[in-house]
Amino acid sequence: MVEPSHQRVSAAAIELPPTRTTLADVADRAGVSRSTASRALTGRGYAAPAAKERVLLAAEELGYVPDANARSLKARHALTVGLLVSDLRNRFYADVAAGASSVLKEEGYTIVLVDDTGSDLEEMAAARTVLEMRVAGVLLTPVSPAASQLITRNGVPLIEIDRQFCRGECDAVLVDNVTGARQLTEHLLGLGHRRITMIVNETEWTTNAGRHKGYLQAWSAAGRRMPDDAVLLCGFDEKQIEDSTAELLSDRHRPTAVFAANSVVAEAVWRQAARLGLRIPEDLSFVAFDDSPWMSMVDPGVTTVAQPSVELGARAARLLLNRMAKPGRPRTSRLDCPLIVRGSTARLVRRRRAARKATAVAGSAR
Amino acid sequence: MVEPSHQRVSAAAIELPPTRTTLADVADRAGVSRSTASRALTGRGYAAPAAKERVLLAAEELGYVPDANARSLKARHALTVGLLVSDLRNRFYADVAAGASSVLKEEGYTIVLVDDTGSDLEEMAAARTVLEMRVAGVLLTPVSPAASQLITRNGVPLIEIDRQFCRGECDAVLVDNVTGARQLTEHLLGLGHRRITMIVNETEWTTNAGRHKGYLQAWSAAGRRMPDDAVLLCGFDEKQIEDSTAELLSDRHRPTAVFAANSVVAEAVWRQAARLGLRIPEDLSFVAFDDSPWMSMVDPGVTTVAQPSVELGARAARLLLNRMAKPGRPRTSRLDCPLIVRGSTARLVRRRRAARKATAVAGSAR
DNA sequence: CTGTTAGCGCCTTCAC
């Protein structure tokens, strides 16, 4: 369990800074009461034009900056939204954050961002932190149910992004992993590939589970039996990914096509294929889930389905704004991942059989 | 000028949420006064073990979450740091944010992140926002002096990152653009290239100015006269970048080597070279400032200097922590960009002259 | 060891 935040000690023993100019200062200088100053500044309530002008001037001259903490204390909530993501260095999450940011800024909200490094402990701590700040709502790419539950139990609107742990209890904006993976697989099957291997960290959990499901669906819809090595579980460890990829690709009986379940795996496959001197797509067709910038820079480009990551964040933000305005039945929305065909996939040419046949013909002709 | 924040209207007319459990509730349930409850919870001050236990239990049972706004109001500052960056979708800024985040989290600070889209207006508004929140300090990748000045004038510790507008007034953590660019240029000169073109948006401003300077330094240190087209200004517009790059590279008298001043320009060069069928490095040597993931995925890899972006953020965060602890003379620290040589640069082969010579020899022998 | 008291800065009735 995470250390309760109220036991946290102050981060640093900081001297009380010289007190900043306050509403009272402005009022004094303008020769009015604090109430009048407040009304003049906020625009709510009456204030004589003359007085108002004096107040505004005084505020300007003193460089008055209102205290949001005091405001929030009174209002019992802040004009602030918590945004908890797994890894800012991962382009996907950075995009989500950027998408959400642009929408929320529009509405005057400030974002409190926490990179929880995909750890459930840190996620929990982050949830508590934003709850303490009395954020108006939370956007979260969850890694466990605990944080989501804590937030919703505190009555704070929450949108789960990309992964879902609280179905039915809060809204979620997801990517259609099943359909995306199915499309990629159908593309390969359509090109004549039968020896396809999906490389995936594991298939039990969150997004990878959906992609695995879509992969299976495509096979069964095509009425094809999958090969024995149709799925290769490579784990999450970098070295492990590299090793299993290397083993698969250096095998003489390697598949004719590989499906990387995400961009991390895809990178390993690409590097390994280069190292082994495999030509793509001649020796190996290659598709990946999640379009990454390098996939359109390399030659040939990599066939992918692209996750609408910025839109994911934006959509979630809009949904959150709705929820903050008026509660309602939780909804799950799923965004499409468009298929992008590039040069890494080609129609299967049955090399070996063709070669054997050629030999046979040659032999018989001899 | 930006609309003064105190005239901003509330983002949405939200009902007051049902009041959450407060310290008084906890105290009541534990049968003690609010002060005792506070002491028990925070650990500061005395509380009898028995009483403390009752308070902790009550807090647990009630799901008590302390109000950070009330705390900050009293403390006159929040355990919060503002982080204002230009563009989260740009890997460089995302890395900076991640680096800063990991350090600050360690010390118990929460990050308020604003993506100001590189606009001076938004930057100014963001500065005001974090000032209102009474953040303990600010990290900023500035695009104009105004925001930096506002922040420092309010007595809030500030670290400028990557770009510097307030030299002498606040700390800064920068990248050594001059040396990095010099290294890249020397690398090319050392390979025998004399017809080199640096492609850069413009050279008057911030980081590009330093890179341009380093480029010139390398030439003059080598005692070489630059060609007429040693620098190509391509502006910031995407189309414009594409066009000028295309024009340069499709010229028969194109340079033998190109220096892209940043990764955006680099991408345009790479795409254009591919489109024109130029072989790298045989037809064109290519270097770029700022290592991007794709530069090590493509074949050949692109020779670059890598900006230590994560470290930049981390260093800035540490500097900020120091400044918040004790003021001092502003310092500027500059991080090195290591040269990474890949396959995109090769020794110049004087094709034309060699060809001409061969013809001449052949002619004379005839 | 504990409760009382006061106040952080702002906003918002309610009289005047």
Added chain:
DNA sequence: GTGAAGGCGCTAACAG
């Protein structure tokens, strides 16, 4: 149209 008064939730002196 304006000011006085009270309180948002928490903490820190100061008595007891």
